[in-house]
Every structure is written in structure tokens, then in C-alpha cells.
Amino acid sequence: MLAYLLRRLAQSIPTLVIVVTLSFFLVRLAPGGPFDLERPLPAAAMENLRRVYGLDQPLLVQYGRYVAALARGDLGPSFSVRDLSVAELFSRGLPVSMTLGSLALLVALVLGTAFGALAALRRGSGLDHAVTTLGTFALTVPGFVVAPLLQIAFGLSLRWLPVGGWDGGNPKNLVLPVVTLALPQVAVVARLARAGLVEVVDRPHWRTLRSLGLPPRFLALHALRGAALPVVSYLGPAAAGLLTGSVVVETVFGLPGVGRYFVDGAINRDYTLVLGTVVLIAVFVLVLNLMADLLCALIDPRLRDFG
Amino acid sequence: MSAAATPVEDGASLLARARRRLAGDRPARAGMAILALLALACLLGPFLTGHPYDRLHYDYPATRPSLSLYPRPDAVRPALDRLALRMRVRAEDVAVTPEAVRLTLVADKPVDPRVLTFFARSDTFGEARILGRAEDGRRLTVEAPLRRLRFLAGTDTLGRDLLTRTLVAGRLSLALGLLATAVALGIGVAYGALAGTLGGRIDAAMMRLVDILYSLPFVFFVIMLVVFFGRSVALIFVAVGAVEWLDMARIVRAEAQAIRRRDYVRAAEALGLSTAAILRRHVVPNLLGPVVAFAALMVPRVILLESFLSFLGLGVQEPATSWGVLIADGARSLESAPWMLVVPAGFLVSTLLALTLLGERLRVALDVRA
Numbered sequence: 001m002l003a004y005l006l007r008r009l010a011q012s013i014p015t016l017v018i019v020v021t022l023s024f025f026l027v028r029l030a031p032g033g034p035f036d037l038e039r040p041l042p043a044a045a046m047e048n049l050r051r052v053y054g055l056d057q058p059l060l061v062q063y064g065r066y067v068a069a070l071a072r073g074d075l076g077p078s079f080s081v082r083d084l085s086v087a088e089l090f091s092r093g094l095p096v097s098m099t100l101g102s103l104a105l106l107v108a109l110v111l112g113t114a115f116g117a118l119a120a121l122r123r124g125s126g127l128d129h130a131v132t133t134l135g136t137f138a139l140t141v142p143g144f145v146v147a148p149l150l151q152i153a154f155g156l157s158l159r160w161l162p163v164g165g166w167d168g169g170n171p172k173n174l175v176l177p178v179v180t181l182a183l184p185q186v187a188v189v190a191r192l193a194r195a196g197l198v199e200v201v202d203r204p205h206w207r208t209l210r211s212l213g214l215p216p217r218f219l220a221l222h223a224l225r226g227a228a229l230p231v232v233s234y235l236g237p238a239a240a241g242l243l244t245g246s247v248v249v250e251t252v253f254g255l256p257g258v259g260r261y262f263v264d265g266a267i268n269r270d271y272t273l274v275l276g277t278v279v280l281i282a283v284f285v286l287v288l289n290l291m292a293d294l295l296c297a298l299i300d301p302r303l304r305d306f307g
Numbered sequence: 308m309s310a311a312a313t314p315v316e317d318g319a320s321l322l323a324r325a326r327r328r329l330a331g332d333r334p335a336r337a338g339m340a341i342l343a344l345l346a347l348a349c350l351l352g353p354f355l356t357g358h359p360y361d362r363l364h365y366d367y368p369a370t371r372p373s374l375s376l377y378p379r380p381d382a383v384r385p386a387l388d389r390l391a392l393r394m395r396v397r398a399e400d401v402a403v404t405p406e407a408v409r410l411t412l413v414a415d416k417p418v419d420p421r422v423l424t425f426f427a428r429s430d431t432f433g434e435a436r437i438l439g440r441a442e443d444g445r446r447l448t449v450e451a452p453l454r455r456l457r458f459l460a461g462t463d464t465l466g467r468d469l470l471t472r473t474l475v476a477g478r479l480s481l482a483l484g485l486l487a488t489a490v491a492l493g494i495g496v497a498y499g500a501l502a503g504t505l506g507g508r509i510d511a512a513m514m515r516l517v518d519i520l521y522s523l524p525f526v527f528f529v530i531m532l533v534v535f536f537g538r539s540v541a542l543i544f545v546a547v548g549a550v551e552w553l554d555m556a557r558i559v560r561a562e563a564q565a566i567r568r569r570d571y572v573r574a575a576e577a578l579g580l581s582t583a584a585i586l587r588r589h590v591v592p593n594l595l596g597p598v599v600a601f602a603a604l605m606v607p608r609v610i611l612l613e614s615f616l617s618f619l620g621l622g623v624q625e626p627a628t629s630w631g632v633l634i635a636d637g638a639r640s641l642e643s644a645p646w647m648l649v650v651p652a653g654f655l656v657s658t659l660l661a662l663t664l665l666g667e668r669l670r671v672a673l674d675v676r677a
Contacts, residue, residue, distance in 0.1 A: 022477065022519070022523060023523065023527065026531050027531065029443050030531060030534050082481075114332050136581075136660070136663065136664075139663075140607070140656065140659045140660050140663050141656050141659075142611055142614065142615065142640070142655070142656075142659075144614070144618045144631075144634060144635070145634060145648075145652040145655065145656060147638075148637065148638040148641055149648070149649075149652070151641055152641055152645055152648070156641065156642055163641075180325055204430070247526070247619060248615070248618065251619070252638060260565075262526060262527060262530065263526075263530060263619055265620070266527070266530045266531060266534050267534065267621075274527070276524075277527070278527060281527075
């Protein structure tokens with residue numbers, strides 16, 4: 001088990017290296033630099049800045065330095081946010097993004113499974129069709145439409161909830177962002193759970209269990225086990241996306257998460273910030289995929305192949 | 308699933324069968340009708356609304372949607388007073404009819420007739436005509452027609468007609484969706500078919516590249532492309548297409564590989580058909596089904612992606628506009644002019660829904676195994 005874990009982690013290192021390398025040179029190929037202003041700096045000041053940040057070295061040397069620092073866990077200083085390192089920026093933003101993301105994940109899991117189970121139990125009924133139709137809606141309507149509409153409805157018209165802001169994590173401020181984040185995920189989970197349940201219910205072993213007259217609680221456990229596999233393997237990578245923040249939700253609701261660093265970093269040519277975000281997301285994807293695989297193995301003994 | 312229940316007609320080609328299935332499919336027909344209507348509206352609509360999409364109406368900023376004609380009768384007098392102030396005259400004996408306004412311009416010095424251009428320049432009045440002079444030109448009797456405008460979907464904060472803008476934006480969003488899909492289709496099919504047909508080490512190397520590109524965060528890739536290429540419309544869809552081809556390449560490769568392994572293809576190979584001929588006669592026609600179905604579902608994804616980029620300010624630049632730009636504007640003036648969000652969002656969402664619906668039905672209709 002432990003050996004399996006370690007091997008999986010070791011296997012992911014080459015991927016990480018490739019992603020970092022590609023991103024590093026892609027960012028550097030982009031025209032413009034982090035210190036370009038409307039009114040250019042004096043040549044001497046520019047020279048100093050470039051030397052302080054090591055930009056005067058050949059690109060390959062800079063790459064080597066970056067990777068070496070990264071191996072020590074140092075993401076470097078931010079180029080655009082003065083006096084702060086990328087790690088410090090993340091330590092401020094990640095709690096916000098992860099709070100929102102984990103809440104959205106929880107909502108998606110609970111509501112999605114519930115809707116999917118209801119639809120699967122009453123297959124072909126009006127409820128089933130309603131779940132499918134609403135799911136299509138939730139999947140198609142983009143977040144940057146949902147978010148402002150929620151602001152109009154609950155913030156401006158009804159005045160139940162604040163339109164935006166973090167406010168130290170006040171639960172009232174979290175509702176609308178979490179709803180926006182969770183909506184499409186609820187739809188996907190419901191769809192997957194329904195398909196999984198329908199498949200289980202059609203199998204012979206399920207018929208046998210039912211004919212044995214087992215209590216409903218027990219039956220539900222068996223059915224959910226079958227439905228859980230596709231949901232878990234979907235939610236692994238999806239969780240990585242949710243936990244590392246959403247540009248749209250953070251922009252619309254004015255939240256200080258890490259989702260915006262990607263766009264801001266790319267626009268400002270904040271090389272270390274962009275690369276740091278790439279690394280952050282890659283690590284989340286790797287770890288959560290691994291966790292999803294382990295969870296799948298826990299649910300389905302046939303997948304336990306740690307050898 | 309009425310479509311899947313239709314018996315399979317022997318000898319009918321895949322496309323003929325798909326067409327027959329789609330014709331009897333209500334959701335698919337509804338999706339097609341909505342799309343046709345939207346496309347027609349975007350193509351012809353801007354000519355019919357009576358407003359150029361970039362004309363600013365300073366007198367009508369953030370006007371709410373309405374069927375009635377502007378100017379409202381009670382708005383004529385204030386507009387006239389504003390004009391008089393700028394012309395440095397007083398407006399007297401004002402008589403307003405539904406079509407025109409008649410008044411006398413009074414000043415201490417003779418009124419220069421050239422100030423009448425202020426009428427034509429305003430949004431409320433048309434070209435003014437001099438009816439008579441008195442007191443050595445210190446009193447000028449003037450008639451100006453009212454400029455009668457209708458803003459069915461209201462105006463934005465700069466007083467531009469929102470309906471026209473939304474329709475013009477729709478042209479761009481739809482064209483972008485189709486073109487970027489075509490780009491992705493071209494690259495993906497060529498790449499995937501080649502890898503799948505050649506097989507072996509070349510295939511492994513080609514798909515390894517796809518895997519690596521997959522592991523790059525998708526948004527990052529698009530943003531870098533846009534930053535790199537600059538923000539020109541043409542390059543945005545190249546960027547979007549260049550990202551979206553990965554899925555297509557994977558699907559096409561898998562299908563091509565499966566087809567290559569079929570007995571009849573092997574037989575054809577044994578009979579001496581060249582690789583190129585096998586590609587043309589057996590592989591490509593059989594790829595058509597999954598590719599068309601996947602492409603149909605790619606169009607809404609591309610439109611969404613473009614809107615997302617524009618929403619972040621990385622997409623289309625003023626005065627050109629797309630649904631994403633309009634929605635971003637609308638989200639900013641949420642409180643004062645909610646229709647600025649609702650109108651373009653409505654168009655975007657109905658397009659996405661219709662395309663998704665159509666794509667999903669198309670996938671069912673084109674399913675070879677059904």
C-alpha cells in the first residue's frame with residue numbers, strides 16, 4: 001500500500017517537470033516583461049531590477065535556478081505584488097478558495113447524489129425528466145451569467161445576502177459564491193449517480209438481494225456503492241479545479257482567493273506567480289487523482305491492485 | 308429514445324439514416340429551429356433595428372427596454388433647455404407636436420443661424436428649419452422634427468442600442484464558434500487519423516505529445532496564447548481551436564485504430580489496397596459519425612470559452628463586441644441597468660442550450676451501433 005503510494009507519487013514527478021518546463025518557456029516567450037510600464041523606467045533602474053530578480057542571466061540559467069528553488073519548495077518572490085513572495089500570496093488566498101471549493105464540493109456531493117438517486121428510483125417519471133432537464137440547464141448556463149443573476153435576485157432585490165466581498169469568511173458572504181460553484185457540479189454528479197444506480201439496479205445480483213427481502217437500508221448501501229465509483233473518479237479532478245479557485249466567481253463576488261492569480265499573473269507577466277499557480281494546480285490534480293483512485297479501490301475490491 | 312427504436316434500414320448510408328432519425332426527433336428539430344432563428348436574427352436583425360451598433364445616444368444612457376417611442380413628450384422641454392443653454396439663447400413660445408417642435412430662439416444679440424446645427428447633432432431633434440426672423444435676427448422662429456427612436460431592449464450606459472449590439476455580438480460569437488470548431492476539427496482529425504493509422508512508435512510519440520498538452524492547465528494555455536498573439540479576433544479562435552483539438556485527436560485516433568483492426572480492412576489490405584486508399588475509403592467515412600457528433604458539442608464549448616475570455620477582458624476589444632463582452636458590461640452595471648445583463652445572457656444561454664440539445668440528439672442519431 002505504502003509502496004504503491006510512493007510509486008504513484010514518483011511517477012507523477014516527470015509529468016510535473018514537463019508541465020513546469022513547458023510553462024516556464026511559454027511564459028518567457030510572451031512579449032513584454034514584468035517591469036514594463038506606460039512610461040518606461042530609466043535604463044539604469046531597469047538594469048538594477050533585472051539584476052535583483054535574476055532576469056539578466058541567460059534563460060537556461062534562470063530555468064535551472066527556478067527548478068532548483070522549486071525542488072526546495074521555494075516558489076520565489078512575486079514580480080507584481082511588491083514585498084510578497086508567491087508562497088505568501090498563496091497562504092493568504094488559498095484558505096478563501098479552499099473554503100469555497102470544499103463547501104461547493106460538499107453541496108455537489110450531497111445534492112447531486114440525492115437528485116441522482118431520486119431520478120434513478122423513479123425512472124421515466126416526471127421527476128426523472130425534471131432532474132435531467134434542470135441538469136442540462138445547470139450545465140449550460142455559464143458561471144459568469146449565474147453569478148450576476150444571483151446578485152440581482154438575492155443581493156439587490158431581496159436584500160437577503162451581500163452582493164460580494166469576503167468579510168472574514170462570514171457565512172452570509174459564502175452562500176452565493178458556493179451556489180455558483182456547485183451548480184454545474186451538482187448536475188454532473190446527479191447525472192453520474194443516476195447512470196450508476198440504474199446500472200446496478202439492472203444487474204442480477206441486485207435482483208437476488210431484493211428477492212432475499214433485505215431491508216431497504218441495506219439495499220441502498222449496495223446500490224450507492226455501485227453509483228459511487230463514477231462519481232468519485234469524476235470528483236477527483238473536479239475537486240482540484242474547485243479548491244484552487246475560480247477566476248469568474250472570485251472576480252464577480254470580489255473575493256481574495258487564488259483563482260485570479262492566473263489571469264492577473266499572465267497579464268502582468270508576473271513569471272513566478274504564473275508558474276507558482278501552474279505548480280499549485282498540478283499538485284492538487286495529482287494528489288486528488290491519487291486520493292480518488294484510493295477511494296475507488298476502497299469502494300470496489302476489484303480495483304485493489306497495489307502490487 | 309424514439310430515435311434509437313427506429314429499425315435499421317439495410318443498405319442506407321450512415322448519413323441517410325441519421326437524417327431520417329433526426330427528422331422524426333422533436334427535441335432535435337426544436338434545437339435546429341431555435342438555432343436557425345437566432346442565426347437569422349443575428350444576420351439580418353442589425354439592419355432592421357434602425358440603429359448602428361456603435362452609435363452613441365447621449366440623451367439616452369441606460370434607457371430601460373420599452374416598446375414606446377422616444378423622446379417622451381415630457382422629455383422634449385428639458386432637452387430643448389439643454390440645447391438652448393449650449394446655443395446661448397432662450398427658447399420661447401415652444402409648441403410640441405408628436406412629430407416636431409416649433410419655437411422661437413431669443414437672444415440679446417442677433418442669433419447666428421449656424422447654431423442650429425446643435426439641433427441635428429442632438430439625439431432628440433433632427434435638422435432645424437428657419438421659419439422667420441424678427442427684431443433684426445434677435446428672434447428666430449424655428450421648426451425641428453423630433454428624432455423618433457425605439458430601443459426595444461434598452462440602451463447601455465453609453466446610450467447604444469442594446470438589441471443591435473447583442474445581435475452584432477451574436478454574429479461574432481456564432482462565427483467564432485464555427486470557425487474555431489473547424490480549426491480544431493481540421494487539426495484533430497488529421498492528427499488523430501494519422502496516429503491511429505500509422506500506429507506503432509510514431510503513434511506512441513504523437514499521443515505522448517497530446518498527453519503532455521493535456522496536463523497543462525487549460526485556462527493557462529488559452530490565456531498565454533491570447534497574451535502571446537495579442538488580442539485580435541482572428542487569433543482568438545485560432546487559440547481556442549488550437550486548444551480544443553486535443554479531445555478530437557484522441558477520439559479520432561481510437562476510432563481509427565478500431566477500424567484498422569476490422570476484418571474487412573485487413574482483407575482489403577491483404578488484397579493489396581494501399582494505406583492511402585484504406586484511409587480514404589474505409590477509415591475516414593467511418594469516422595464521420597463520431598466526429599460530427601463531437602464537433603456539434605464542441606461549438607457551444609467554444610462559444611462559452613470565447614465569452615469567458617471576453618468576460619475576463621482578454622477577448623474581443625471595443626468597438627467590436629461579443630456576448631461575453633456585453634455580459635461583462637452588464638455585470639458591472641447590475642444595479643442601474645439589469646437589462647444590460649439579461650438581454651445578452653438570454654441570447655447566449657438559449658444558443659448554448661439549443662446547440663447542446665442538437666449535439667446530444669445528433670450523437671444518438673449518428674451512433675453506429677444503435
